[in-house]
Amino acid sequence: MKISLLTDCPKHNLALMKLSTYHKKAGDQVKLNMPLWPADYRYGSYIFENGIRFGDQERGGIGARPKVRLPEDIEKLMPDYTLFNVDHSLGYTFRDCYRKCPFCKVPLLPQNLLHHSIWEFHEKRFDTIELLNNNTFFDTLWEYTFKEIYKAKLKIIEHGMDLRMLDDHKAWWIKRLMWKNEPKFAWDQMKDEKKITEGIKLLQKHKIEGTIYVLMGFNTTFEQDLYRCEIINSMGSKPFPMLYKPTKELRRFRRMIYLRYYSKYKSIKEAWKDYKRGRRK
Structure with a gap:
């Protein structure tokens, strides 16, 4: 089969990376952001509400259908890091944030209280890992995540930690880790x-x-x-x-x-x- 993956994400899209792994394992041909390609099946995943939409048979993403989730057997797969031009691992060790801030769309997403090891999505060929977590410190096992990253000697990218939950122990860990940027x-x-x-x-x-x-x-x-x-x-x-x-x-x-x-x-x-x-x- 010919599988078309469509997105408005400027850097990467984790859901599509896992779908790519699934279909390539099945022997399918996969292409990214080629809407005119005569594909047999199209998936769309979008972060912007008013962006261009193409004729996809299945659609998800926080800008389109935030409640849509990947099937569990696909969610567990290693992302296809060849789909986007990324030079590091990326994924979630914890998805939820309980703040319910009025400006934020995270509360629209399906609840997911599970902790995940970095080894579910980290590839050893990379020296950097990007956590996509919405609030790492709401994870009761946040320290296990930091320990895994520290022991693997990885540089870390994190998109925003909660200052309101900071204490001396968390700050000690932040200082101890190697950061790709500040x-x-x-x-x-x-x-x-x-x-x-x-x-x-x-x-x-x-x-x-x-x-x-x-x-x-x-x-x-x-x-x-x-x-x-x-x-x-x-x-x-x-x-x-x-x-x-x-x-x-x-x-x-x-x-x-x-x-x-x-x-x-x-x-x-x-x-x-x-x-x-x-x-x-």
Whole structure:
């Protein structure tokens, strides 16, 4: 059979990588993102709600049908790392997050409380592993994951750990692991300021250089967005704006932060005033 796999994911799609493994084992021919190819069967997996859709017979993904799951026998398969141009392993050791944040789509996904070993998806030829977990620290066995990664001497990529759940022991492990890039965290809502700043103090204590995502344009004012970036910067971490509803002002502010224009100033507020006026230090 000719199997067509379709997605709008810019980097990789784990579900399609497992479907590719399944069909290649069955002797099928598999092609990615070739919608005009005369395939016998098409799968689509999408992350964006309003993207282009093609004539797929089965469709899933958080942007299309978030409740759709792979059959268990396919879910257990090793991903096909040749399908996308990736140079590291990727997968989930724990999928769920219990926060139910109003801006997040993770609560729409089917509940999955199982812990998984990295060896269910890690290939030994890679020296780096990417955890796709939505909240690693909600996994009661999170330390087993970190131990496996440490013992295998792997570099780690993680898309955002929960500062509100950080303690000395977790911070000790974060410092101990080898990171492909800086470890990532998030400050999404103003109401979490106390817990977030306590978490950042732990990063300082353990000498962890982290990047902290700052959700902007959801339920905060620009002044509150700037304030959070200011606090993060003053405590030795790097703010990283994430725009929920982009505006011209937010895009410009984000550009200033990405360029680290503020590093020459005493405060981000001062830097922003000059940046808006087109001044340069």
